[in-house]
Amino acid sequence: xxxxxxxxxxxxxxxxxxxxxxxxxxxxxxxxxxxxxxxxxxxxxxxxxxxxxxxxxxxxxxxxxxxxxxxxxxxxxxxxxxxxxxxxxxxxxxxxxxxxxxxxxxxxxxxxxxxxxxxxxxxxxxxxxxxxxxxxxxxxxxxxxxxxxxxxxxxxxxxxxxxxxxxxxxxxxxxxxxxxxxxxxxxxxxxxxxxxxxxxxxxxxxxxxxxxxxxxxxxxxxxxxxxxxxxxxxxxxxxxxxxxxxxxxxxxxx
Amino acid sequence: xxxxxxxxxxxxxxxxxxxxxxxxxxxxxxxxxxxxxxxxxxxxxxxxxxxxxxxxxxxxxxxxxxxxxxxxxxxxxxxxxxxxxxxxxxxxxxxxxxxxxxxxxxxxxxxxxxxxxxxxxxxxxxxxxxxxxxxxxxxxxxxxxxxxxxxxxxxxxxxxxxxxxxxxxxxxxxxxxxxxxxxxxxxxxxxxxxxxxxxxxxxxxxxxxxxxxxxxxxxxxxxxxxxxxxxxxxxxxxxxxxxxxxxxxxxxxx
Numbered sequence: 001x002x003x004x005x006x007x008x009x010x011x012x013x014x015x016x017x018x019x020x021x022x023x024x025x026x027x028x029x030x031x032x033x034x035x036x037x038x039x040x041x042x043x044x045x046x047x048x049x050x051x052x053x054x055x056x057x058x059x060x061x062x063x064x065x066x067x068x069x070x071x072x073x074x075x076x077x078x079x080x081x082x083x084x085x086x087x088x089x090x091x092x093x094x095x096x097x098x099x100x101x102x103x104x105x106x107x108x109x110x111x112x113x114x115x116x117x118x119x120x121x122x123x124x125x126x127x128x129x130x131x132x133x134x135x136x137x138x139x140x141x142x143x144x145x146x147x148x149x150x151x152x153x154x155x156x157x158x159x160x161x162x163x164x165x166x167x168x169x170x171x172x173x174x175x176x177x178x179x180x181x182x183x184x185x186x187x188x189x190x191x192x193x194x195x196x197x198x199x200x201x202x203x204x205x206x207x208x209x210x211x212x213x214x215x216x217x218x219x220x221x222x223x224x225x226x227x228x229x230x231x232x233x234x235x236x237x238x239x240x241x242x243x244x245x246x247x248x249x250x251x252x253x254x
Numbered sequence: 255x256x257x258x259x260x261x262x263x264x265x266x267x268x269x270x271x272x273x274x275x276x277x278x279x280x281x282x283x284x285x286x287x288x289x290x291x292x293x294x295x296x297x298x299x300x301x302x303x304x305x306x307x308x309x310x311x312x313x314x315x316x317x318x319x320x321x322x323x324x325x326x327x328x329x330x331x332x333x334x335x336x337x338x339x340x341x342x343x344x345x346x347x348x349x350x351x352x353x354x355x356x357x358x359x360x361x362x363x364x365x366x367x368x369x370x371x372x373x374x375x376x377x378x379x380x381x382x383x384x385x386x387x388x389x390x391x392x393x394x395x396x397x398x399x400x401x402x403x404x405x406x407x408x409x410x411x412x413x414x415x416x417x418x419x420x421x422x423x424x425x426x427x428x429x430x431x432x433x434x435x436x437x438x439x440x441x442x443x444x445x446x447x448x449x450x451x452x453x454x455x456x457x458x459x460x461x462x463x464x465x466x467x468x469x470x471x472x473x474x475x476x477x478x479x480x481x482x483x484x485x486x487x488x489x490x491x492x493x494x495x496x497x498x499x500x501x502x503x504x505x506x507x508x
Contacts, residue, residue: 105385106377106395118390123360131359132386136372141360 012038013048013197019081023184024072027080029055033197035216037129042215044223048078049238050230051195056080057234058163058194065162067155069190070182077238085182085191088144089124090133092152094160095176099200100213102176111207119156124180151188152181159190170232171204196226266292267302267451277438279338280329283309287451289470291383296469298477302332303492304484305449310334311488312417312448319416321409323444324436331492339436339445342398343378344387346406348414349430353454354467356430365461373410378434405442406435413444417453424486425458450480 005018008025015028029048034041052074059071059080070082095118098108102118123133123141138144144152156179164174177199180192192198201210208219210229215222230238259272262279269282283302288295306328313325313334324336349372352362356372377387377395392398398406410433418428431453434446446452455464462473464483469476484492 102391105382106387106391107379108395114394116390116393118394120388120391125361128359132388133360134372134374134386134388136368136370137356137360137374139370140368140372141362 012041013051014193023084024081025084026075027082027193029078029080029193029195033212033215033222035212040216042222044215044226047223047226050226051193051197052078052080053230053234053237055193055195057237059190061166062159062162062190062194065158067158067162067190068187070184082191083184083189085184085189087180087182087191088148088152088188090138090143090152090181091122091124091130092156092179092181093120093122093176094118094156094179095120096160096164097173097175097202099175099202117157117160119153148188155181155188155190159194163194167201167233168204172210172229172232173202173204173207175200175202196229201229266295267305268447273335277338278326278335281334281336281447283332283334283447283449287466287469287476289466294470296476298469298480301477301480304480305447305451306332306334307484307488307491309447309449311491313444315420316413316416316444319412321412321416321444322441324438336445337438337443339438339443341434341436341445342402342406342442344392344397344406344435345376345378345384346410346433346435347374347376347430348372348410348433349374350414350418351427351429351456353429353456371411371414373407402442409435409442409444413448417448421455421487422458426464426483426486427456427458427461429454429456450483455483 005020007015008018009016012034013030013032015030017026017028019026029052031043031045031047032041033044033047056071056074059069062069063071070085072081072083075081095102095114098112098114099110102108103110108114121133121138122130124130135149138149139146159179160174160177163177167174177194179190179194181188182191196211199211200213202208203210210225214220214225259274261269262272263270266288267284267286269284271280271282273280283306285297285299285301286295287298287301310325310328313323316323317325324339326335326337329335349356349368352366352368353364356362357364362368375387375392376384378384389403392403393400413433414428414431417431421428431448433444433448435442436445450465453465454467456462457464464479468474468479
């Protein structure tokens with residue numbers, strides 16, 4: 001298996017590379033971390049490894065429980081081989097507990113349990129700062145069909161149930177998380193990542209942040225937090241590629 | 255009929271007064287006009303009269319066609335007697351053609367016909383700048399029941415059909431409009447106003463703005479536009495209170 005071909009796309013924290021197979025790409029979790037629409041940024045050693053471990057663990061977990069994702073397998077400790085999706089430019093945010101932007105925008109109290117579970121959909125467009133969108137606008141823009149949106153909503157709620165339950169067993173509260181979907185052949189698959197960058201996780205007892213909020217709001221040592229959370233969520237998984245310390249370099253035509 | 259008692263609420267362009275009947279209030283359409291979250295404001299002689307004429311005309315038109323509103327009757331040319339509602343803090347915006355904020359927020363072209371018709375709901379909260387909201391958040395905040403929201407959506411679409419058809423007959427395009435609802439006894443009624451301040455209207459031929467955009471974007475003489483539109487929409491109605499030139503003063507305990 002060749003690990004990476006030409007760079008296809010470089011995001012804020014991940015790089016996507018072509019592979020020999022036109023239906024597969026490899027996703028490298030870099031050590032970059034950004035917040036506040038890119039206004040704050042840093043490089044934290046091995047941060048990409050921790051996010052890759054958690055993402056791969058969750059994708060495998062979802063697949064086992066019948067949720068289809070883009071995940072195939074890991075290539076090295078920070079690189080994931082995935083099905084190449086035609087990405088849908090929507091961010092599906094599922095919120096179980098009020099925290100972050102929803103508390104600023106509406107009269108919720110930080111920590112308030114949300115009943116019902118709140119799903120918010122943002123239109124993924126950096127230049128427009130990912131505005132919140134609704135079903136009518138999604139259809140008027142022709143982004144997905146009604147059937148596809150229904151599928152995405154159902155999948156997002158199922159992912160929420162699965163992850164919330166799994167994390168509760170570790171005494172971690174799944175406060176909220178963000179998902180992205182894409183089309184593969186004629187199916188909708190979960191894409192992107194499921195990591196400390198895209199979730200808000202609180203320790204069940206101390207309520208300490210176990211996610212990017214530690215970086216956003218300078219709540220402690222981010223690297224230590226990410227390492228501990230990855231170890232807690234994915235027991236043993238971090239050591240899977242221990243032998244292979246070569247960081248995937250990617251990029252460049254060979 | 256006593257026209258007005260103590261001031262109950264003073265909004266940006268209307269004042270609401272108590273009456274002898276605890277289930278009724280009077281709404282005075284003032285000559286104030288504001289835009290951009292109150293950043294721009296002016297006083298335009300008789301502007302309130304034009305908006306009151308159009309609002310009362312539309313409320314009567316809706317009632318005739320089976321849509322229940324707060325409207326009872328006019329007290330003078332700028333004052334409306336209405337049922338006192340318990341207002342629901344939501345703004346229901348119905349958009350037939352892309353214009354204004356939706357063109358800035360999403361990749362629509364100004365003037366693009368929206369398919370389907372787009373409904374957007376904003377949470378009415380000046381301090382929070384009326385953020386867009388969705389059904390899940392509405393329910394999590396306990397603002398309305400599922401049944402009430404469904405009723406509001408159905409009423410808004412019916413109002414859109416009725417007004418769009420009526421205005422099309424005058425060669426006026428109903429680009430978009432904003433509605434508010436309230437509870438009266440156990441019913442949901444259309445409240446607030448339906449005027450050039452809350453609608454975006456374009457001349458069917460010239461596409462000239464016939465609404466508050468003339469004020470927002472300095473497109474011409476606002477007073478002349480409002481007077482002409484009111485005369486066009488409500489033939490004869492402006493002269494109903496011609497004899498009674500006394501402007502309702504309201505306010506103050508008697």
